[in-house]
Amino acid sequence: MANTTEATFEANIEAHLTNHGWSSLAPNSYDRDLGLFADELIAYVEASQPQAWDKLVKHHGGESNARHKFVAAAAKAIDHQGTIAALRGWIKDTGVKVRLCSFKPAHSLSPELTHAYESNRTAVVRQLHHSESNTHDSLDLVLVVNGIPVATAELKNQFTGQGVEHAMAQYRADRNPHDKIFAQRTLVHFAVDPHQVTMTTKLAGDATRFLPFNQGSAGPGRSGTAGNPSSTGYQTAYLWEDVWQRDAWLQMLETFIHVEGGRVLFPRFHQWHAVRSLLAATRADGVGVDRLIQHSAGSGKSNTIAWTAHSLSRLHGEDDKPIFDKVVVITDRKVLDKQLQDTVAGLDHTPGTIVRIDQKSNQLKDALQGSAARVIITTLQKFPVVADLAAEEAAKGAAQGVAGKHFAVIVDEAHSSTSGESMSKLKQVLGSGQDALAVAEAAEAAAEAEADEQDILLTSAQSHGKQSNLSYFAFTATPKPKTLEIFGQLNSEGVKVPFHTYSMRQAIDEGFIHDVLTNYTTYDVFYKLSTSRPDKDPEVDAAKAKVEMAQFASLHPHMMEAKAKIIVEHFRDKTAHKINGQAKAMVVTRSRLHAIKTKQAIDAYIAAQGYDNGPHPLRTLVAFSGTVTDKDNDVTYTEAGLNGFPESQLPKEFHDNYQVLVVAEKYQTGFSEALLHTMYVDKKLGGVKAVQTLSRLNRTTTGKDDTFVLDFANSAEEIQESFAPFYETTLAQPTDPNVLHTMEVDIMSAPVFAQEEMTAAVTALLSGDPAQQPAIYTNVAPAVGRYLNLDEAEQDSYRSKVGQFCRMYSFMSQVIQWHDAELELLFLFGKLFLADLPKSTQDPMPQISKLVQLTHLALRQNSSGAITLNATEEPGVALPGQGKGSSSEPLMDRLSALVAAMNEKFGISLDSSDIRWIDQQWNTVLGDVELATVAKHNDHSQFDLVLEEKVDDLVLDRHAKNGELFNQFFGNPEFKKMLVSHLSSTYNEFRKQSA
Secondary structure: OHHHOHHHHHHHHHHHHHOOOOEEEOHHHOEOOOOEOHHHHHHHHHHHOHHHHHHHHHHOOOHHHHHHHHHHHHHHHHHHHOHHHHHHOEEEEOOEEEEOOOOOOOOOOOHHHHHHHHOOOEEEEEEEOOOOOOOOOOEEEEEEEOOEEEEEEEEOOHHHOOOHHHHHHHHHHHOOOOOHHHHHHOOEEEEEOOOOEEEEOOOEOEOOOOEEOOOOOOOOOOOOOOOOOOOOOOOOHHHHHHHOOHHHHHHHHHHHOEEEOOEEEOOOHHHHHHHHHHHHHHHHHOOOOOEEEEEOOOOOHHHHHHHHHHHHHOOEOOOOOEOOOEEEEEEOOOOOOHHHHHHHHHHOOOOOOEEEOOOOHHHHHHHHHOOOOOEEEEEOOHHHHHHHHHHHHHHHOOOOOOOOOOEEEEEEOHHHOOOOHHHHHHHHHHOOOOOHHHHHHHHHHHHHHOOOHHHHHHHHHHOOOOOOOEEEEEEEOOOOHHHHHHHOEEOOOOOEEOOEEEOHHHHHHOOOEOOOOOOEEEEEEEEEEEEOOOOOOOEEEHHHHHHHHHHHHHHOHHHHHHHHHHHHHHHHHHHOOHHHHOOEEEEEEOOHHHHHHHHHHHHHHHHHHOOOOOOOOOOEEEEOOOEEEEOOOOEEEEHHHHHOOOHHHHHHHHHHHOOEEEEOOOOOOOOOOOOEEEEEEEOOOOHHHHHHHHHHHOEOOOOOOOOEEEEOOOOHHHHHHHHHHHHOOOOEEOOOOOHHHHHHHHHHHOOOOOHHHHHHHHHHHHHOOHHHHHHHHHHHHHHHHHHHOOOHHHHHHHHHHHHHHHHHHHHHOOOOOOOOHHHHHHHHHHHHHHHHOOOOOOOOOOOHHHOEEEEEEEEEEEEEEOOOOOOOOOOEEOOHHHHOOOOOOOOEEEHHHHHHHHHHHOOOOOOHHHHHHHHHHHHHHHOOHHHHHHHHHOOHHHHHHHHHHHHHHHHHHOHHHOOHHHHHHHHOHHHHHHHHHHHHOHHHHHHHHHO
16 A cells, blocks of 8 residues: 555655755756756855855856856865865855855854855755666665755665665665765765664675664653654654754754764764753753763763863853853863864864863963853863962952853763862852952951951852852763762652763663673682781771781782682683684772782783793783882882883773783773773772773674673672662752751860851961961861860761761752851861861771781682663662761770681581571570660661671680581671571561560
8 A cells, every 4th residue: 555655654754854944856956976966056055155156157257157167166175075074164166265054153143144044955855866886776865955965864664574674784785885975975874764763974885884863762861772762653753853854954064973084973862962952951041050961881972072062162042142151171081081172173173262271270270261262171170270370369469350251061970070179169260159269359358357257158158059150061971869969950759860861771772882791700709817826916996907807818829819810711711712802801909009919910820821922922911000019028019110111001002912901990980992891800899980890891892792790809789789770860869958957066066166266267268368377277276185185986976077067068069059157167167177187096907917817718609690780760869878977886806806707708617516506596686685675676677787796796606616607607608698597587576575
């Protein structure tokens, strides 16, 4: 039937376009030799640039010659420059400059520019016989702008038994990439059916790579899977209704399409939609609204940021005035992202409009105050220096501030750049309430005129919070609850959510990144420690000693050798042949010294086995910051010294010549090497850090079909828990700011801080006058003295409370513009107080490594396979425990007991006589008064936490009998779980007793 054919699908698309500003061209009006629709091009020039056309007619001796020669000149210019450069710039014919396309002016103040834009001719051609090599070959649809073919589309229809896969196959097999329309004219090619869209920017026969161009199953900007949401009509109608909409398509040509190294970059749908959504919302709301963009790794975030920055720098409001004076792009990388700068620069060739600041902060200050720079790319670290420079100039009376200007601040990897003093300094420099100069001037005037200190404090407080002249656009793949608290927006359910989402789940589903949890193997590490000096049994802090002993065990040569063997043999057996023999691995260690020792152990094992010889030698590198001294042998190491070349060369050397990279923090984030296939994890990872670290593996490349993780330190359940919040849309519960007032009461009710001293110290601080430093110390010292007169437990508690308040206030001040001078006073004085406290009130730890020895070691594979993710609907909390943190107190034990406690999970044997002892403990537990109280007032899970500690002590008491029970309990987690579970049923007995 006629209404089931491909031609019907094609005709419906054409009808929509021609009813919305497009025209329809006859296929025979195409000149295959020139690759142009000549009549369309001439009609555009005549309408948009009549004076230029008159000159061409005069120069060429008549209209007929002018038409012929100008079209030939235009074709030659496009051949030379490329289509996108020709459309965005000028071409010349006999000295006459002519535009081939006119883009929409940012404002309506120039009628000539508006007329030129309206003169653009957008047209669609059906069944275009385009080929010089095959005259029967035809394209279903071609999009034409001012006579220049810019896009093609092949359409398929499931009613005829074909879909988008057949359209892609047709491009690969039946289209000659060397035909002019593909090689030198069109920019993008769409494969379309009623349900799916894919696209490519380069035809290369069977090697042609198509990318999804779908909205996502939940719709654009929302968390979902691949595909498109259900629809009453065509699911792909957004392509011709939204993307090909006349204004949107011309904006695509002007702003989004980018040429890099001769390769055309066309935005993916989520990138295009995110930028346009941000522009529309900002134009509607004006300055002062912050927005969070949660785009997965592999989403092309640098390009999205570049397009956003360029577009915001040109965005005008309804009043025809620029919404922003400056667009400042902040990255947390000290070595600025060159790709980001180059992409932005590629969109605007006007000299001086884009400034990269990566050296002197004076450059940043000049760029902020000058008028030329529209887009400034810099690091967050520069802003504290700017504030100081501005204050110095204010004191000289020679500074020009930035107050009154409107700023768009784009934050790359928002979670890394949105807390602490640097962000506060940024707001202090750019904020409309007061800039850095105004703060200094206000403080100076107050000191001279004895102004109300409350005003000075409010000025300082306002420099922290939201500002009416600042709009933040925060981009991250892994927003923490704190990030959402600052930049997210409330949904209808009162939960903070991102403005726009492209989820990890959709990125994996669309094939843009690998699922790094598909092949995940965990190892349990079992070891046992014993005292090497029974005569030395000092009393130490339990928690700290456990850390020290774990550090000792993890650095022991036996441990290093065992892990090195597993890593090397696994790499050779499972990884080396991957990605056509180019696969690489990363080893993630827990400290810089661990990285060094791990590299040395791996190198030693490679050499011992002869794996460093032959045609494919195995070679390693190490990455860490600064210098590291191994106290055991008093040797100092640097990354460059161990690798044999400067740090800056490591990414290239690793790509070209090495197979294994051992890291400590460095390169765990922000490092993109598509050949990374395998990761060996020897470090506890959690939350955002786990996602960021493991995501180093997710980049795709030709021949890379999968990834692999071998984890010595984390369980599959822990990794699953870390990834779940970021799998789809991340949520966060708003933080209650009134918690700060509760904390304020607790701090001020203690006999430490005095109001007069606080006011005097902070007034001196805000003056900015170096001569006032003695006054600061004078007024902080009494509080420190009163603090030191407290007993040790009270000192620890008070220090903790002040620290917690300062951290929470620093965070909350990014969310709310405070008007509470007392809170600001407490925050500023609290920071001074903490800085002036003695570094430690406790005795130093004994050197654990001299008192214990590793007696047993075993590594066993615990789990292997895929870690399955399901998105969580539970919102995170920005400040767990309302910012109060842990309240547990250190427990002092004998070192012998601590050694046994460290063996809770790492014993190896069992005596059957101990089994009878288990049942005897039932009455012991039921007779415990503390457990009865816990059971009465808490749920079962809380009861189990206390019970487990009790059972630990019971089993420790059995240590002297050296039975199987002790070793198995502390060495086999499953046995321990069995025993605790058995005794856990006493909870119900306790509840019956209290009923």
